[in-house]
Amino acid sequence: MAAATIAIGVARSRRGRKLIIALLVFGCVWLIVLVGVLGALFGLQAPQGSGYEPSRTALADIPHAYLELYQQAGARYGVDPWILAAIGHIETNHGRLAAPGVRSGVNAFGCCAGPMQFSIVGSPSTWDAYGVDGNNDGRKSPYDPQDAIPAAARYLKASGAPADYHRAIFAYNHAEWYVADVLAQAEIYRGAAAGSTNTSPAERATVRELLDNRRLIFTVGQRADLRAGGFDARLLSTLAWIGERRSIVVTSLRADHSPGTNHEAGRAFDIGAVDGEVCRGGRRGACADLVRELAAVTGPTRSTELIYCWDPDPADPGMFARGDHCDHIHWGMDA
Structure with a gap:
C-alpha cells in the first residue's frame, strides 16, 4: 500500500511538474506576444527616420554641415539619420565639445576619438574595422566628420540597424541609459514626414x-x-x-x-x-x-x-x- 501510494505521488508529481513547465512556456509565449503588440502600439522601436524632415529644434541645434552629413550617411547606409544626429549630439555636441579626443588625441577614458567618438585602441580597433573615407581624400580620419559620420552609419548597419535599433545603439555604447537617451534625442530631432507642406494655407477657409x-x-x-x-x-x-x-x-x-x-x-x-x-x-x-x-x-x-x-x-x-x-x-x- 505504501509503495503504491508513493508511486502515485511520484506520478502526480511528474504530471504536476509537466503542467507547471507547460504553463510557464505558455506564459512566456504570451508575454512575447504582448511585448510585440505594445511595441507596435506605443513605438518601442524607433521609426524609420529617413522619411522625416528635421524638426525646428534640429535646424536650430545642428550645424548645417553636420545636418547634411547625417542625412547623406543615413541615405547611403539605410539607417535613421536622426539616430546618427542623436549620437553626434550626445557624444560631442556635433563636434563642438571642447574636450580631449574630439579634435585630437583620445577622450578621458583613453579610447575614443572624433565627433562620433570611435574607439581607436586595439588591433583592429573599431575605427580600423568601420572607418570610411567619406570625402574621398585618400585617408580615413575619425576626427573628420565627413569620414566619422558615415562610419557611424556603417557601424550601426553592421550592428543590426535598421531592423533593431536597440541592438545597434547598444553595440555603439554598451549601456541601456545610452540607448534610451539616443532614442529620446532622435525623437526631438525628427520632424514632419518628408514631402508634407509645413506651412498652413492663408486664413480663408470657410x-x-x-x-x-x-x-x-x-x-x-x-x-x-x-x-x-x-x-x-x-x-x-x-x-x-x-x-x-x-x-x-x-x-x-x-x-x-x-x-x-x-x-x-x-x-x-x-x-x-x-x-x-x-x-x-x-x-x-x-x-x-x-x-x-x-x-x-x-x-x-x-x-x-x-x-x-x-x-x-x-x-x-x-x-x-x-x-x-x-x-x-x-x-x-x-x-
Whole structure:
C-alpha cells in the first residue's frame, strides 16, 4: 500500500511538474506576444527616420554641415539619420565639445576619438574595422566628420540597424541609459514626414468647405456647432489644411467639450483618429505623423497649444505632453 501510494505521488508529481513547465512556456509565449503588440502600439522601436524632415529644434541645434552629413550617411547606409544626429549630439555636441579626443588625441577614458567618438585602441580597433573615407581624400580620419559620420552609419548597419535599433545603439555604447537617451534625442530631432507642406494655407477657409470635405468626420452636433459660427479663422484654416492630406475624426470641438478652455471660445479642437488609425499615444503611425506636421507649421496658423502623449517640439513651451491626452491630439490657439 505504501509503495503504491508513493508511486502515485511520484506520478502526480511528474504530471504536476509537466503542467507547471507547460504553463510557464505558455506564459512566456504570451508575454512575447504582448511585448510585440505594445511595441507596435506605443513605438518601442524607433521609426524609420529617413522619411522625416528635421524638426525646428534640429535646424536650430545642428550645424548645417553636420545636418547634411547625417542625412547623406543615413541615405547611403539605410539607417535613421536622426539616430546618427542623436549620437553626434550626445557624444560631442556635433563636434563642438571642447574636450580631449574630439579634435585630437583620445577622450578621458583613453579610447575614443572624433565627433562620433570611435574607439581607436586595439588591433583592429573599431575605427580600423568601420572607418570610411567619406570625402574621398585618400585617408580615413575619425576626427573628420565627413569620414566619422558615415562610419557611424556603417557601424550601426553592421550592428543590426535598421531592423533593431536597440541592438545597434547598444553595440555603439554598451549601456541601456545610452540607448534610451539616443532614442529620446532622435525623437526631438525628427520632424514632419518628408514631402508634407509645413506651412498652413492663408486664413480663408470657410465652414462650408469643412462640412463638404468627407475627410473631416464631424458628429451631427459638431456640424451644427460649425454652422452656428463664431470659430477662429485659424482653426477653420487648419482643419481645411489637414483635410487636404488626411482623414480625421474630430472628437471635441466647442459645444461638446467641457467649459473653461479655449474650446468654448472656438479656438480648439481634438482629433481621436487619423487615416483610420485610433490615436493611442505612439510615436509611429498616422497620428504621430500628424502631430509632427502640426508642430512644423509656421506663421500665424502655428498652434500655441499643441498637446499629445509626447512633446512634439521641446523648444516650444506651447507644445507639450500630457498623460490624459494619449487618446487624442489637442490643437488650440490663445486669444
